Amino acid sequence: CVRVCPYSVFSVAKLEPxxxxxxxxxxxxxxxxxxxxxxxxxxxxxxxxxxxxxxxCPEKALKLRKVSDDA
Incomplete structure (x- = not known):
């Protein structure tokens, strides 16, 4: 996902212990x-x-969903 996103939404981070x-x-x-x-x-x-x-995403871990403006 990081490589394909044209809007730089993602980054890679190390998981904390x-x-x-x-x-x-x-x-x-x-x-x-x-x-x-x-x-x-x-x-x-x-x-x-x-x-x-x-x-x-090879893990199929992502999906798009609408977010309410009321949040």
Whole structure:
């Protein structure tokens, strides 16, 4: 998702030890395999909902949803 986003919404960050401890076994294995790095949304306000990140995500971990203006 980081590579395909034309709006620089994502960044890659290292998972903190306290976050790692809360992961399931599957999550820990995936975290280890990815060097304890994960894509995070830094600038959600810059998202244009183009869907490129959703299509590119090998984990199918992303989906677009409408956010109410009332929030």
């Amino acid at each position: 306290e976050t790692r401890r809360g992961l399931s076994l599957r999550g820990k294995i995936k975290g280890w395999a990815h060097g304890w790095k994960q894509a995070v949304v830094l600038h959600p306000d810059q998202c244009h909902a183009c869907g490129l990140c959703v299509a590119a």
